[in-house]
Amino acid sequence: MKLKVKIQLSLMMFLEFFIWGGWFVTLGTFLGNNLNASGAEIGMAFSTQSWGAIIAPFIIGLIADRYFNAERILGVLHLAGAFLMYQMYGAEDFATFYPYILGYMILYMPTLALVNSISFKQMKDPAKEFSLVRVFGTIGWILAGLLISFVFFWDSPESREVGMLKNTFLMVAIASVVLGLFSFTLPKTPPGVAKGEKVKIADILGLDALRLLKDKNFLIFFISSIFICIPLAFYYQNANPFLSEIGVNNPTGKMTIGQASEVFFMLLLPYFFKKFGFKKTILAGMVAWTLRYMLFAYGNAGEFAFMLIIGIGLHGICYDFFFVSGQIYTDSKAGEKYKSAAQGLITLATYGIGMLIGFWVAGKITDTYLVAENLHDWKTIWTYPAIFALGVLALFMVFFKNEKIEYKD
Template identity: 35%
Template sequence: MGIKNRLVLMNFLQFFVWGSWLITIGGYWFQTKGWSGTEFGAIFSTMGIASLFMPAIAGIIADRWVNAEKLLGIFHMCGAVILTLLPQTNSPSSMFWLMLVNMFFYMPTISLSITVAYSALKKSNMDVVKEYPPIRVFGTVGFIIAMWTISLLKLETSAMQFYVAAIASVCLGFYSFTLPKCEINKGPREKSIINSLGLNAFTLFKNSKMALFFIFSMLLGASLQLTNAYGDTFLHDFAKIDIYKNLISVKYPAIIMSISQISETLFILAIPFFLKRFGIKKVMLISMVAWVFRFGLFAFGNPGDGLWMIILSCIVYGMAFDFFNISGSLFVETQSESSMRASAQGLFMMMTNGFGAILGSWTSGIIIDTFFSGNGELFNWEGIWISFAVYSLIVAIFFAILFKHKHNPAQLGIISH
């Protein structure tokens, strides 16, 4: 099997694990357990809490002591064990702590899988910007297939979704040990504590442009968390309305939401063109505007005559996610030295899925319970989505004004250090 195909399988399994529960856990939480929005926000914040330090720590370990592909396998095996314990929980607090441990193991694997892919491609003298997106697209395919599997098996409100994720995680854990070896930094140990621990990736914050980039990555990370947390629940809630409850889009909401991931597969392939033609600032700005439309269309859509708005919102999501997440990781790769490659990706993950996730999860749960709660009935979804759209618009305006970057297409090729 060629190197590209091996990385394709890695990405497929990586996101199959996440797709098995990420979008549908809301249905399990609200429909089966009947727990509150604030508690749900806390559950989703576990991704943020874990991402504050685990990707960075994993990056340090991968750069200095343990090969990234081996660490990837170890973390997935440990995560599988925790996933099998989640169905045994009977309270929001116990669910929170188990999910937090699960996220300690899963969140670092996202940046580790990126590190493994970039390392393998560069060893093969391939153009990362050109070759990685078509490989990464199969991660999205894995996410889609996972969502369809859970939905068609009617597991959207069942704890069985966690067992499906666990099986995939075990498979990836074993497979990771067969992946191409990622070299660790065997250079002389520096006397500086920062360098000896691999924390030199944080020196990227000394560059004002990179500092702003990471801050806005955090703000966009909040937007991503909002749509992951409430999209599936939004459609499930229409089952409480007689004229909508028997519609296919309400019975199988995960399938409708999977249009978002299908859209991703198309926009991922467009990244090399957009990134080299327009540069990171314009690409990130396009992503921010797309988030405004993503939430705005949800605000006025419904599963009946407004279904086209929901579908269009899902299509727009592909641009909103890819032009931020994938392009952002490629930009970080071009701005960091090979000796801190994994650490830099861990730092990017910390800002987006760490601080960003906490910002989106905790604040949205409190805001929804305070201002948009339906008191046992429908949430005020129009108000919820409009508030998210306004937030995204404000972020876009400030980014356009504050972030300064001169586009250099030549910098986006294979970078050697």
């Protein structure tokens, strides 16, 4: 891959995840502080990610793969997204805000697949080259959080009091325009499906992989993947509002520790996978989920602040050891014929169905333990995802039979 192309792809990834990290992390805090949204309404807003994930395969499979170059669709989606993001910046109540965020996530979620497609098309050896490009996405997400906390101070108590968090949407709208225009300069990535070739809905949604559920082990993994998204939704939806409410300084900046830990544990994963096997790797991830939420339940902004930092830092092992390991397991079980279908099915089950349930549950529980205006019983709230994760761990430990899975790094 030429240096110019590598720089282009790296910048594309940087902007793609700068855009996501620049508003999604602080969304719950913004909605609660600026729009006086309830927990259920915040859950609705976050669940737009799930609706986007459910609809995204249709945009990619029925439009992008058949009629237009991927880089052009990427550009159009981000330019349209910039407009919607600006509308979110100006919204003054949740009823006005919700249609814009729903429309935005339906446009944004397909871009995650598009940036991968554009990258893979330019690589001779994606297994070796992709990680070096994708890591710039993580850097973009981290930089967005650092800018919000340590440069603009939009998440400080004083700034939150005067509604400055809405500026995250303006920042992201500008970045979306930049990526939208930049996309048209990216290497050409023509449609992947030949003209006249039929595309089945079952192929798009990965439904052909449903036959894998006949395998008891895969069925247990599939069910566990859906249920573990309930604790994951609690983190996405509540972590930033929680840290802000209890008085942690620069909460958004501190949450970037989670993304840094993703990089570290991603590097550690091959060793752990080879030495301990798939089942123990998954179980380690689920133990981390339980531990993380108990740390959140009993930590505070004072002498036990270190517990919160450790909890954030566990995000890497929580995510990588379960979800990345799960992708490897799915790939090994699917065989050549159903590899793409199986990954599509797992994505639909987790980011679609699982997260949809998770955000709804998190919103309901958060509302239940609202003890005063903008004041929650966080100890009880965080105990719920800890119990959920422990339950999934018990399910997986008892019913999943150990099997050897080859890991190719």
